[in-house]
Amino acid sequence: MYKCIVIDDEELARALLTSYIDKLDFLEQIGSFENPLEAISLVKSETVDVIFLDIQMPNLKGTDFAKIVPASTKIIFTTAYSDYALEGYELNALDYLLKPITFERFLKAVDKLKTKTVIENKEVTDTTITIKSGYDLHKLQLQDITHIESDSEYVIFYTNSKKIMSHQTLKSLEKTLDATMFMRVHRSFIVNKTKVTSLKGRDLLLSNLSIPVSDSYYDKVKQELF
Incomplete structure (x- = not known):
């Protein structure tokens, strides 16, 4: 209640x-x-x-x-x-x-x-993600990730202070991410829902970042985020 x-x-x-x-x-x-x-x-x-x-x-x-x-x-x-x-x-x-x-x-x-x-209220074990980049392993707080971008056979995780590249596809990654926090908005982008501030035309604003929304995801974005 x-x-x-x-x-x-x-x-x-x-x-x-x-x-x-x-x-x-x-x-x-x-x-x-x-x-x-x-x-x-x-x-x-x-x-x-x-x-x-x-x-x-x-x-x-x-x-x-x-x-x-x-x-x-x-x-x-x-x-x-x-x-x-x-x-x-x-x-x-x-x-x-x-x-x-x-x-x-x-x-x-x-x-x-x-x-x-x-x-x-998620358990602590669900608030982080371990990312393999080359021979290195990086642990990120999910809340710190602003968006994830596809780059051929790689994906790039972005935070406000860094970016980390990992050898995997956006499609396979999407299946493992928490859908209450992350959302696919374009064939090349997944965004953290909690970072979205507004929708201007076909672009999502995440503070000073602008992420394109493709036609196939536009209605879903409006329905779930606005």
Whole structure:
């Protein structure tokens, strides 16, 4: 059961989100607020797993409020303004819902909550990968891998600080990777889902990296990541 609160200065928006939350047995709403300032004491005194947070509000913007909540609390932004999407993802938001919000889109967002929790709670033995490169063996934290690129009969593992080449195919590697964390988006690329910040046209952005999405994977990428 995930404890959640709704913060939105529009009463109808709060009511809609509350009705969606009530439909799901794994969500429990413990608060609804018109003003983010009213929610501060609750967030500090109780464990809140996820906040459905509007961005453009009087007194305090949702993006500013998100900076002061505990790191363990997930944020799902809700707003009528698509211009805020990139800012939301830069704050490591779990998702970004553009109003008017359908129940189908809401469900995709909260499913990410379950997926992310599974990733964070994996056993230590499942959080690393050993890569053979020539005669050397390298152990990488899965969370540190941003993406993997195919290069003929080799694949290249990328992190923010290094890259490691291994003699294997992307197809065979894909079968061994955890599908809750990694996703094939192109015949030449696998990405770490947790590193994706936005989709612009046919390119996935992973912070300052741009990874192409092929036509055959585009619909799946939109469905699973957005």
